[in-house]
Amino acid sequence: MLAAPAAQAQEAPPAPVVTVAKPVVRDIVEDDEFVGRFEAVDQVSLRSRVGGYLDQVHFQDGTLVKQGDLLFTIDQRPFKAALNQAQAQVDSAKTLVEFSKMQFERAETLSREGNIPVSTLDDRRREYLAAQAQLDGAEAALENASLDLEFTEIKAPFAGRVNRRLVSPGNLVQADQTVLTTIVSIDPIDFYFDIDERSYFAYARDARERGGVMQEGAGGVDVVVRVADRDEATFKGKLDFAENRLDEATGTMRVRARFDNKDGVLQPGMFGRINVPASLPHPGVLLPDDAIGADQNRRIVFVVDEAGLISAKPVRTGPRIDGYRVIREGLTGEETVVTNGLVRVRPGVTVKPEMTTLPPKVEAEGQTQ
Numbered sequence: 001m002l003a004a005p006a007a008q009a010q011e012a013p014p015a016p017v018v019t020v021a022k023p024v025v026r027d028i029v030e031d032d033e034f035v036g037r038f039e040a041v042d043q044v045s046l047r048s049r050v051g052g053y054l055d056q057v058h059f060q061d062g063t064l065v066k067q068g069d070l071l072f073t074i075d076q077r078p079f080k081a082a083l084n085q086a087q088a089q090v091d092s093a094k095t096l097v098e099f100s101k102m103q104f105e106r107a108e109t110l111s112r113e114g115n116i117p118v119s120t121l122d123d124r125r126r127e128y129l130a131a132q133a134q135l136d137g138a139e140a141a142l143e144n145a146s147l148d149l150e151f152t153e154i155k156a157p158f159a160g161r162v163n164r165r166l167v168s169p170g171n172l173v174q175a176d177q178t179v180l181t182t183i184v185s186i187d188p189i190d191f192y193f194d195i196d197e198r199s200y201f202a203y204a205r206d207a208r209e210r211g212g213v214m215q216e217g218a219g220g221v222d223v224v225v226r227v228a229d230r231d232e233a234t235f236k237g238k239l240d241f242a243e244n245r246l247d248e249a250t251g252t253m254r255v256r257a258r259f260d261n262k263d264g265v266l267q268p269g270m271f272g273r274i275n276v277p278a279s280l281p282h283p284g285v286l287l288p289d290d291a292i293g294a295d296q297n298r299r300i301v302f303v304v305d306e307a308g309l310i311s312a313k314p315v316r317t318g319p320r321i322d323g324y325r326v327i328r329e330g331l332t333g334e335e336t337v338v339t340n341g342l343v344r345v346r347p348g349v350t351v352k353p354e355m356t357t358l359p360p361k362v363e364a365e366g367q368t369q
Helices: 003-010 077-113 118-151 197-210
Strands: 017-021 024-028 031-040 043-047 052-057 070-074 153-155 160-162 179-184 189-196 222-227 235-242 252-259 271-277 282-287 293-295 298-304 310-321 324-329 337-340 352-356
Touching (some): 070 179, 077 118, 118 153, 197 252
Parallel strands (some): 017 352
Antiparallel strands (some): 017 337, 024 282, 031 271, 043 179, 052 070, 070 153, 160 179, 189 252, 222 235, 298 310
């Protein structure tokens, strides 16, 4: 009767089987993520430089336009009449100049012969100079009338997508006031986001290491952005500008990245999440998130020694890169870490490890969080 308990004591439970692997160790560049908004490189609220009644609209709402395309025409009849009147004044001034010139030349001849007093010669010279000045004024008025007629044709100042027409033909257009429509450029497109002061110091330091300046785009750093409805697809661009001071109210600096947008998917006003390299290339230790546990307010990983004994190591984690979590502190990369079966282990337990090899990447390039 006494042998049964002894036999049960000898039948210890088998060691739990867990999957273990060496961390992925390679050069990495850590990313920071920010939320920002796309804005057009060029945008304009189109107004007329002259006032008048709108005569014609030459585009369809929402279409792409090229630089110089005719969009609106103001009723040109009053401006053509003003141009003709200015031309008539120029013709009249030219006739007066020719007549006063002949009178002046005739007076010079008579003065040399002593047939007229010098005062009369001075009067003819004054009349001639006044006629020339009058011609100059008439030609300036003609040029101004020609410009006004030209301004009745309102053209696209740059290529982009035009909004709907805000004024219908027949309505009165006030010069420099009435907004007729808006145009935004499409390709390329800018992305603006704000960084905190700490991030600015880090980016500025890395920019100097690259031989660039933060305000000039940090040397053209490559960045990627994701929009709300595209979790997998990313758009690649480059930093190209940062403001020259931090905002005193928020303590942030606005930074800009520029993206190609030939297919027009990205639209001004659209939100996105941008990933910016937060470091220069450096050796990094990477683990899958499944291999990282929590112990109250700290992160831990379970390490297996040669005898299969489990021990816990606290770690400090970073962002995700290529599907792995960056381990900033706590591991050297030589350890054997439990990657599957964390619920069956605890410090001091002996396990039966099954060694596997982690692939270099588990997600598509660019999916960092």
